[in-house]
Amino acid sequence: MNCKPNIAIDGPAGAGKSTVAKLVAKSLGYLYIDTGAMYRAVTLKALRDGADLNDHQKLGRLASNVLISLKAGSDGNLTVLMDGEDVTEEIRLPAVSNSVSLVAKVPAVRRKMIELQKEMAAGGGVVMEGRDIGQVVLPDARVKIYLTAATGERARRRWKELADKGINVDRRQIEEDICNRDFIDTSREMDPLAPAPDAVIIDSTSCTVEGVVDLIVARITGERKER
Ligand SMILES: Nc1ncnc2c1ncn2[C@@H]1O[C@H](COP(=O)(O)OP(=O)(O)O)[C@@H](O)[C@H]1O
Numbered sequence: 516m517n518c519k520p521n522i523a524i525d526g527p528a529g530a531g532k533s534t535v536a537k538l539v540a541k542s543l544g545y546l547y548i549d550t551g552a553m554y555r556a557v558t559l560k561a562l563r564d565g566a567d568l569n570d571h572q573k574l575g576r577l578a579s580n581v582l583i584s585l586k587a588g589s590d591g592n593l594t595v596l597m598d599g600e601d602v603t604e605e606i607r608l609p610a611v612s613n614s615v616s617l618v619a620k621v622p623a624v625r626r627k628m629i630e631l632q633k634e635m636a637a638g639g640g641v642v643m644e645g646r647d648i649g650q651v652v653l654p655d656a657r658v659k660i661y662l663t664a665a666t667g668e669r670a671r672r673r674w675k676e677l678a679d680k681g682i683n684v685d686r687r688q689i690e691e692d693i694c695n696r697d698f699i700d701t702s703r704e705m706d707p708l709a710p711a712p713d714a715v716i717i718d719s720t721s722c723t724v725e726g727v728v729d730l731i732v733a734r735i736t737g738e739r740k741e742r
């Protein structure tokens with residue numbers, strides 16, 4: 516029986532969840548799970564199939580049939596496979612980012628993804644990041660973090676991340692897209708984005724990645740020390 520607890524990290528786009536969760540998992544020897552990548556993979560499948568993103572029945576069927584797997588590399592980075600195809604890079608493209616929230620708000624899609632995510636964490640020792648982890652997927656997580664940052668800073672980070680990959684998108688457009696996605700994620704009926712009541716809220720606007728990681732690791736190990 517794996518007695519390692521699970522860690523939940525939630526927050527809006529560009530707050531630094533994936534970057535931080537990966538490093539916390541590496542530091543603790545835990546498994547890192549990027550739940551957003553799963554919704555992105557479903558979205559990519561829907562876009563390729565030319566599905567109507569308002570056809571919730573079609574999206575629910577698609578989510579139930581698509582095979583998604585996350586494979587952790589020795590460097591802690593995840594390879595995302597969709598029906599056996601490596602879509603790690605493609606799911607991060609603006610076309611997917613601009614549609615994923617419409618797909619992720621569909622109840623049948625959420626139910627299927629949450630079922631898979633709960634299975635992934637059943638053995639413990641997982642750092643899972645997303646939007647609804649602390650409230651819905653892992654309500655019994657040992658430590659829940661809600662990571663956020665000022666909208667402008669989140670847009671700057673996302674803009675730089677894409678530019679570093681040679682993808683040049685107008686920064687104002689990025690900020691508008693992030694605001695749109697934040698609105699959909701926070702206003703949807705099922706599992707809206709919000710901090711769990713027992714989450715530790717960290718604003719990383721003026722923090723370094725290392726500073727945030729240290730805060731979280733101390734919170735986890737400190738928790739163990741206090742017991
Ligand atoms: N505290 C920080 N300061 C500066 N840049 C950051 C910080 N945290 C993350 N980043 C950078 O911001 C970009 C988005 O981070 P990411 O982890 O993908 O955010 P999220 O998963 O919350 O959308 C990445 O390029 C990452 O390196």
Ligand SMILES: Nc1ccn([C@@H]2O[C@H](COP(=O)(O)OP(=O)(O)O)[C@@H](O)[C@H]2O)c(=O)n1
Nearest residue numbers: 527528529550551552554616619645646647
């Ligand atoms: N647990 C999760 C994770 C992501 N999502 C949805 O998937 C989208 C993409 O998630 P992501 O974590 O890859 O996005 P970023 O925060 O990395 O930009 C989010 O905007 C949500 O709409 C969700 O609904 N629930």
